[in-house]
Amino acid sequence: QFHMIKYEDLKWDESLGQGSFTRIYRGHKTDIRDGENYTTEVLLKELDAGHKNCWESFFESASLMSQISHKHLLLVYGVSVHGVQNIMVQEFVKYGALDLYLKRGRSVSVSWKLDVAKQLASALNFLEEKHIVHGNICAKNLLLAREGDQSQGISPFIKLSDPGIMVLDRIPWVAPEVLDAPDDLTLECDKWSFGATVWEIFNNGNSPLQGWDLDEKRQFYESFQKLPPSQWAELADLITQCMDYQAALRPSCRSIIRQLNSLITSGNDVRYTELQIIP
Numbered sequence: 001q002f003h004m005i006k007y008e009d010l011k012w013d014e015s016l017g018q019g020s021f022t023r024i025y026r027g028h029k030t031d032i033r034d035g036e037n038y039t040t041e042v043l044l045k046e047l048d049a050g051h052k053n054c055w056e057s058f059f060e061s062a063s064l065m066s067q068i069s070h071k072h073l074l075l076v077y078g079v080s081v082h083g084v085q086n087i088m089v090q091e092f093v094k095y096g097a098l099d100l101y102l103k104r105g106r107s108v109s110v111s112w113k114l115d116v117a118k119q120l121a122s123a124l125n126f127l128e129e130k131h132i133v134h135g136n137i138c139a140k141n142l143l144l145a146r147e148g149d150q151s152q153g154i155s156p157f158i159k160l161s162d163p164g165i166m167v168l169d170r171i172p173w174v175a176p177e178v179l180d181a182p183d184d185l186t187l188e189c190d191k192w193s194f195g196a197t198v199w200e201i202f203n204n205g206n207s208p209l210q211g212w213d214l215d216e217k218r219q220f221y222e223s224f225q226k227l228p229p230s231q232w233a234e235l236a237d238l239i240t241q242c243m244d245y246q247a248a249l250r251p252s253c254r255s256i257i258r259q260l261n262s263l264i265t266s267g268n269d270v271r272y273t274e275l276q277i278i279p
């Protein structure tokens, strides 16, 4: 399902940190095209050799992202296997994971955040049309390719990363119904995660239920609790609709995009009235 890349065509540069079961590095891959040597900057995602049992979800997620192409989906060049080591070779996305970018205290505007939310919604709409479930929508899996520049009217640009390896405590990103039946992930599950991700984006990359232990998180689902609402009623309403405990009641991607569009216009009005000097 995906392109195999020769290990000797890869070069490792600096380490960029590690996720659960994986380590990521900046690197380069060389290709030879019509006798010319080309090097491309890449992100090398190594699967810990110890976690053999994650192989298939590692490769599944690589093949998912290489089956389809969309401007807001991360490009996966292929995988390389070297002995017991498995490496996913991805396009290098300049500013890395969105949660870290927001946590680094970048003050971004409301329209910046809505723009990012809309790009994620359009990526989800594309996946929905292909009946493909991502399964791990969260700010950590949103990569920032362009920071944007408000003064120049340049918007940010995000890429949705591979689902990665399913870790257990993904409450509140994982939809409640998935906890009881982890195997039948549906498109509705991605809507729930979308709601939790928009919550993160509007809370400067902070994780919802930060510091709660697994029991408290399970309790959150068992008592049908909701995340603390945003002051912006229409935004809080959209997040609540997406994080409906009844999967069938969650809005379609088209409805999500429509509601984001009206937030974008009403958002401007709010800013305008704030700026308006009342004579």
Ligand SMILES: N#Cc1ccc(Nc2nc(N)cc(-n3ccc(CO)n3)n2)cc1
Pocket: 016, 019, 024, 043, 074, 090, 091, 092, 093, 094, 095, 096, 097, 140, 141, 143, 161, 164
């Ligand atoms: N400082 C810094 C810095 C770090 C990373 C990038 N670039 C990048 N490109 C990708 N394709 C994927 C990722 N990821 C980051 C976390 C994960 C977890 O999955 N992926 N980062 C750019 C700058």
